[in-house]
Amino acid sequence: MVEYKLSDYDYHLPIELIAQEPLAERDKSRMMILEKRTGQITNSIFNRIPTYLKQGDLLVLNDTKVLPVRLLGQIVGKDTAVEILLLHRCRDERWIAMVRPGRKLKPGIKVSLEEDVTALIEDYADKGLREISFSVREPIEKLLPRLGRVPLPPYIKKELSDPDQYQTIFAAREGSAAAPTAGFHFTDRVFAELDKKGVEKTFITLHIGPGTFQPVKEDDIREHVMHREYYQLHKSTVKALNAARERGGRIVAVGTSVCRVLETVAESNGYFAGEAEGWTDLYIYPGYKFRAVNTLLTNFHLPRSTLLMLVSAFAERKNILYAYREAVAGQYRFFSFGDCMLII
Template sequence: MNVDDYDFHLPEELIAQTPLSDRSASRLLLVNKENGQLEHRHFTDILEQFQPGDTLVLNDTRVIPARLFGVKEDTGAKAEVLLLKNLGEDRWEALVKPGKKLKTGAVIIFSEELRAIIEDEADMGGRTLRFIYTGIFQEILDRLGSMPLPPYIKETLDDRERYQTVYAKHEGSAAAPTAGLHFTRELLEQIKAKGVTIAYITLHVGLGTFRPMSVEKVEEHVMHAEYFVLSQETADVLNAARARGGRIIAVGTTSCRTLETVGRQAEGGPIQECSGWTDIFIYPGYKFTVVNALITNFHLPKSTLVMLVSALAGRENILAAYEAAIQQQYRFFSFGDAMFIY
């Protein structure tokens, strides 16, 4: 299976640069995964798509202000760091720019109270950093760090909370689970009132979001592991939904990957409370064990996320849906519109 099979042309002007003033004012493309039928709606119309007995699963991770700007101690050259994974003992996995000039042993100064030493190197700009600071690290990060918006967003984000879901709770992500950005508290209450159960998982979005595929064959790609947590409360909700034959609807690919990870671990039995690292890679041919439907944004060409939604709805259906979305001038990527695959 070739990566190029998941390519499409996206006009640059369709890449959403800023969030809408009203979270739920975005558009919604309904995609029937059985027959590929499409319907153009508004996101608030998603309420009509839910049925009593459905379970909606949200990722309650919270984005940290993970992007830091500093200078190289010996030369004064500018340096940029994107924190990805807390390794403990003040050590972090990170991406750095410029990667060619920031080698093992280099010291980056961010302020009088914060500096970092590069301890180890990986490919594609990956580094292990050890931070030296005065005070409380999280407080320093809140002051000095900026939100880690994806590189295709060129505009400045005035309100940090617009890159958080309204239910964001557990800090640790280097990117937002963007399908959840469409939900308001009012809409969630309306969904509950329809007899839908809302459950939460946590997956901290990390390096896999930022690394493009560098192979030609889909099967050769290796996903970067991300940390997830599934509580006993959510496990009970999921088991009850499966027992009664109710739909389990994932909000975003992060929720989907977490649910399929725990489903695979259950090996046909009941889902259990668990936490750990997942590197699950879902692409066409994959058999879903937990997720029945998916709410998701529109993704980058040739990305693992396009492959995931193609696994659920079929490659031809997804490429047709994307073509229709482009023709209808939908907004793409993190601050863009949504689709509901059912």
């Protein structure tokens, strides 16, 4: 029987287990191995991941790069503090953004930012968002390194000593408001060991939005509306995916963002017809039948989140919640800078 009640995707997490910073050596994070059919658990270390993969397997990683899209300012002529989180360009030089405090940021309001830059609230957008323009002629992206801050998840209270701590080592394509955190654990050393074993790797791009942190609020999880995110599936990736399937290798999705892209684009037989790009709002929860992904590397997710529902669909809810209870008991580190789980 499939559980659709929101309360079925809750668990107790002591606040001290929420990791506030990454490990000095990324590949020494702990890794729980979960056998999705039996629920069997093995505790390991991430740098031993080559032990659990086979020659011919294919790692698929998200090469998105986090932009410093968090802007701080104040309403012109007032002392009201404002926070703007840019999501994506919508038309011309306008951007779609999350804003706080929403009630005071109506169309026509101007916000003073640093370096004499002004943001204008142009219009309302869907789901409480805003259309915003800027007072500068050059694209705002060029000014973000100076104006913006890294948009850390709300549960991380500690400022980073280095913004690159919130990037994967293979981040290449700018556009995310959040990092693909399952990729944090990889180092050049681990990639070299995987290469030696004959495990291949390839990349997709999905620009992650802050909606990934939003809890589901509907009592019936099927009523939740998923946020949309832009993705690209490259021609070289399609070739690698189909070749892996032909040789019997496993498709190993590194993170839920990769999983959603592959499941969005895959044909019913698990193959891929060709390169693709667009917007996905694929919402995966128990009852979903996976077409492409065989193995999933993922961090430990927030209670009542769409990410927890995705992994519950992949490995059965009872197995996931049991694994999470074991992770809490074993003092695993949770969320973005935390430890990880390899579901095989």
